[in-house]
Amino acid sequence: MHLAKRIQQLPPYLFVEISRKIARKKAEGIDVISLAIGDPDIPTPQHILRSLLKASHDPVNHRYPESDGLPELRKAIAGWYEARFGLAFDPDKEVLPLIGSKEGIGHIALCFLDPGDIALVPEPGYPVYALGTLFAGGESYYLPLTEENDFLPDLDKVPPEVARKARVLWINYPNNPTSATAEPDFFEKVVSFAKRYDIPVCHDNAYSEVAYDGYKPSSFLQVKGAKDIGVEFHSCSKSYNMTGWRIGMLVGNAQMVNALMRVKSNLDSGIPQAVQLAAIEALTGPQDCIESHNRIYQKRRDKLVPGLRQMGLEVNPPKASLYIWAKLPKGITSAEFAARLIEECNVVVTPGRGYGEAGEGFIRCSLTVADDALDRAIKRMESFRLAGVK
Numbered sequence: 086m087h088l089a090k091r092i093q094q095l096p097p098y099l100f101v102e103i104s105r106k107i108a109r110k111k112a113e114g115i116d117v118i119s120l121a122i123g124d125p126d127i128p129t130p131q132h133i134l135r136s137l138l139k140a141s142h143d144p145v146n147h148r149y150p151e152s153d154g155l156p157e158l159r160k161a162i163a164g165w166y167e168a169r170f171g172l173a174f175d176p177d178k179e180v181l182p183l184i185g186s187k188e189g190i191g192h193i194a195l196c197f198l199d200p201g202d203i204a205l206v207p208e209p210g211y212p213v214y215a216l217g218t219l220f221a222g223g224e225s226y227y228l229p230l231t232e233e234n235d236f237l238p239d240l241d242k243v244p245p246e247v248a249r250k251a252r253v254l255w256i257n258y259p260n261n262p263t264s265a266t267a268e269p270d271f272f273e274k275v276v277s278f279a280k281r282y283d284i285p286v287c288h289d290n291a292y293s294e295v296a297y298d299g300y301k302p303s304s305f306l307q308v309k310g311a312k313d314i315g316v317e318f319h320s321c322s323k324s325y326n327m328t329g330w331r332i333g334m335l336v337g338n339a340q341m342v343n344a345l346m347r348v349k350s351n352l353d354s355g356i357p358q359a360v361q362l363a364a365i366e367a368l369t370g371p372q373d374c375i376e377s378h379n380r381i382y383q384k385r386r387d388k389l390v391p392g393l394r395q396m397g398l399e400v401n402p403p404k405a406s407l408y409i410w411a412k413l414p415k416g417i418t419s420a421e422f423a424a425r426l427i428e429e430c431n432v433v434v435t436p437g438r439g440y441g442e443a444g445e446g447f448i449r450c451s452l453t454v455a456d457d458a459l460d461r462a463i464k465r466m467e468s469f470r471l472a473g474v475k
Contacts, residue, residue: 091220107433118462119433120389120450123261123407125326127381130374133325136366140359150355153346154182158361162334165368169293170304178339179312181346182364184356186291186320186333189345191217192352193316193335196344197253197285198223205247205254207238209262209437209444211289214255226251229443232412236265240278248282257289259302262440262449263410264403266300272308279314285341286315291333294324294375296405297383306337316341323407324375325367332356332364382407385452385459392463393450397471409450410437414471419448422471430465 103121110117128134140146153159159176166172174180183189190213198204200222206214208227215225226247228238238256256275258267279286288305296302306317316337321327335342349355386402389409393400399412413422419436426432435451437444454462 091222094219095216103433103435106427110427110431115431116461117427117431117433118454118458118465120454120459120462121433121435123323123451123453124328125323125378125407125453126455127326127378129326129330130367130371132370133327133363133367136370137330137359137363140362143359146358146362148358150358150361152350152353152355154356155358155361155365158182158365161365161368162336166304166336170307172304172306172336174336175339179336179342181335181342181349182356182361183318183320183333183335183349184353185322185328185331186289186318186335187213188331188353189318189333189335189349190214190287190289191220192348193287193341193345194218194221194223194253195348196341197221199252202252203247203250205238205243205251205284207255207257207260208442209440209447210255211257211261212440214257214289215441223252227441227443230260230263230265231443236260236263236410237267237271240274243278248278248284251282251284254279254284254286255289256286256305258305259290259292259295259403259405261289261292261406262408262435262437262444263447264406264408265410266302266404269303269308272303272305272311275305276308276310276314280310284314285338286311288315288317290317291320291323292406293319295379295382295407297379297386297402298404300404302405312337314338321364321367326378327364327367330360330363332360381456382452385454385456388459388463389450389452392466396466396469398448407452409452411448411450413446413448417471419445422448426466426469430462430469432462432465 107117159180162180163174163176194217198221202223203226204218206225218225230236293302320333390400390402393411419438423436435449437447
């Protein structure tokens, strides 16, 4: 059987391999604690579930939905963005519901990239930015996110000949995996750069509602001129613990939104309407659940940071996101560290190299693990020693 070159070039998805490793350990009866995957362990709030249950009994919601979503959902998304960020969007032209933001992120490369075109992709970064580029036949030009530059891409270092060939620029703040945040002055530089070279910008803002110590992340589209050249992905997954229900959104430039809608209308049949109605309840109903969830994550952060430091790792407590990006001592790779940790402590973390070459020297730990399991993981890691490293 002949497989397409794109499949032959495709690396195993990072978290599939991690899940398999966990499954093998558990099959042996071992208690494995995973700090690897950012899947909220806190249940979806009850008022959202009640809405979903009620909608699931209505036969109208058993049939094919529309690719562009219910008008009521598009209005709810626009209303949420206005209440949260002070931004106004036309629900019919500038808003598009998604089957989770990952689906839209993976497909939007098809809107901009022809074979051989360049996408500017942050590294380390969410793997789907580069994988969507691969599926579209494009090439990723990686923008290193370094500790010295606060994990922001240095756009001044992009060669002009590369920038002129680029057809899309990806940014993501609060960032996965580094947990870095960006302020409006950075977004202003992005707008200036993108307009200079006529590059569409895609901002992944899925973690804007997961923040600590009173910090409030902003939207890229709040910057003047951003909507002229950009869109923003968001999601109910992290804000309302709805990862399993698969519902996200795209807002911003009407031409870019329409392009993705045209792709989606030919590739999928939309989001189940009962899930759309649950999302409406999430976006328009009580919002105090977000603060409640963040208090839980912040307490976990404040437990895990000292535990990682005791192991000899350098850690800056994150202001936002579900992750801690910890720097390893010299003398051990991220893969070696992760392998030793699971073998010696039965604790799983994500090696930074899995997010690209620029992620080497770091590990990512997620805060989406129950408190008792987190306590056990920290206790196990107390005995972990990095002999021979500097």
